Amino acid sequence: MSLTPDITEFLARARADLRMGLPVVLVGDKGAGLLMLAAETMAPERLADLRALGDAPVVAITARRAETLKARAYDGDLARVIIPADADIGWVRSVGDPSDDLNRPMKGPLETRRGGGASLYRLAIALAKSARLLPAAVAIALEDPHGFAAARGLTRIDHGGAAPHLTERSPLHPVVSARLPMEVSEAGRLHVFRPEDGGEEHYAIEIGRPDREAPVLARLHSACFTGDLLGSLKCDCGPQLRGALAQMGTEGAGVLLYLNQEGRGIGLANKMRAYSLQDQGFDTVEANHRLGFEDDERDFRLGSDILKSLGFSAVRLLTNNPAKIAMMERTGIAVTERVPLKVGETVHNRGYLATKAAKSGHLL
Ligand SMILES: Nc1nc2c(ncn2[C@@H]2O[C@H](COP(=O)(O)OP(=O)(O)OP(=O)(O)O)[C@@H](O)[C@H]2O)c(=O)[nH]1
Numbered sequence: 001m002s003l004t005p006d007i008t009e010f011l012a013r014a015r016a017d018l019r020m021g022l023p024v025v026l027v028g029d030k031g032a033g034l035l036m037l038a039a040e041t042m043a044p045e046r047l048a049d050l051r052a053l054g055d056a057p058v059v060a061i062t063a064r065r066a067e068t069l070k071a072r073a074y075d076g077d078l079a080r081v082i083i084p085a086d087a088d089i090g091w092v093r094s095v096g097d098p099s100d101d102l103n104r105p106m107k108g109p110l111e112t113r114r115g116g117g118a119s120l121y122r123l124a125i126a127l128a129k130s131a132r133l134l135p136a137a138v139a140i141a142l143e144d145p146h147g148f149a150a151a152r153g154l155t156r157i158d159h160g161g162a163a164p165h166l167t168e169r170s171p172l173h174p175v176v177s178a179r180l181p182m183e184v185s186e187a188g189r190l191h192v193f194r195p196e197d198g199g200e201e202h203y204a205i206e207i208g209r210p211d212r213e214a215p216v217l218a219r220l221h222s223a224c225f226t227g228d229l230l231g232s233l234k235c236d237c238g239p240q241l242r243g244a245l246a247q248m249g250t251e252g253a254g255v256l257l258y259l260n261q262e263g264r265g266i267g268l269a270n271k272m273r274a275y276s277l278q279d280q281g282f283d284t285v286e287a288n289h290r291l292g293f294e295d296d297e298r299d300f301r302l303g304s305d306i307l308k309s310l311g312f313s314a315v316r317l318l319t320n321n322p323a324k325i326a327m328m329e330r331t332g333i334a335v336t337e338r339v340p341l342k343v344g345e346t347v348h349n350r351g352y353l354a355t356k357a358a359k360s361g362h363l364l
């Protein structure tokens with residue numbers, strides 16, 4: 001019935017639960033169950049309650065994180081680290097959080113579980129990521145997941161229904177648009193787009209009245225609180241944002257998409273964790289990996305969705321990132337020209353820009 005939450009709505013609820021430190025119940029296709037919490041937000045007393053359920057709980061982590069911890073990833077893309085009986089919550093958190101890797105290296109070897117299906121653990125990690133938490137999930141098997149969830153009022157997620165929603169993006173809908181006179185152009189307009197899944201809103205800033213039949217000067221900008229707002233010298237985002245808008249103002253037409261995918265899609269808290277690791281000597285890509293993330297967790301398809309919704313089908317794209325161009329082309333937006341955007345190099349971000357060129361294929 002329409003008044004009952006659907007899977008998208010249950011997933012949104014699960015994300016909120018995990019951020020608060022609440023457990024979520026996952027149900028497999030054959031009825032197997034898993035109780036999960038995000039390692040990062042779990043309260044110490046809940047670890048004791050989990051242990052009381054029987055079997056030793058595990059921390060599920062990505063293979064990226066497992067590599068740093070030298071833990072065997074028997075499941076390929078993930079590892080299930082067994083929580084020893086005498087381990088406390090600090091130990092559990094350190095499995096997921098690399099902040100103390102160098103100061104207080106974990107005493108190994110870590111024992112990891114093998115055998116049995118891993119799909120629910122994979123779902124647990126994907127959920128933690130989509131909640132913008134560290135990809136580390138404390139989990140224990142449940143025999144009667146339905147009864148367990150119902151008795152405690154916990155959110156229950158069915159694997160079959162959930163899996164496609166974690167890889168496919170949610171449809172975006174225009175909410176409102178209004179005139180916004182700006183320094184670069186008085187003919188500015190801000191459009192707000194909202195996804196159906198309760199996730200972040202994204203924005204389009206339209207300058208002038210670009211012709212929908214011709215390629216539009218466009219920029220896909222990912223949110224960077226530190227660079228866009230604070231004038232951080234560690235990246236080039238602020239100057240790129242202002243440079244792109246200035247060029248659109250000068251040409252009299254353009255569209256800048258402001259995608260709320262902070263920190264290449266890992267969220268500000270995790271980006272700051274990456275910055276701490278960078279201060280310990282790791283580069284931007286290595287830092288992401290130590291945290292358990294891929295180099296880049298963004299979904300540029302959002303950009304094509306918004307451009308199409310605004311009526312555009314071809315762009316002159318302001319970027320140095322070939323992945324953005326490839327994704328535009330794959331999703332039906334023609335890139336007729338790449339317009340380079342080289343601004344804001346500083347002594348602090350020279351290494352960052354060089355790493356992006358060497359490891360992420362950015363054009364110099
Ligand atoms: N995880 C992580 N994210 C970072 C770091 N430095 C900057 N970012 C994020 O990287 C993104 C940069 O976005 P963009 O400038 O749109 O993308 P780009 O891939 O550099 O491509 P172009 O600028 O178009 O060439 C923003 O979301 C920043 O918050 C970092 O060291 N670690």
Ligand SMILES: [Zn+2]
Nearest residue numbers: 224227235237
């Ligand atoms: Zn930045």
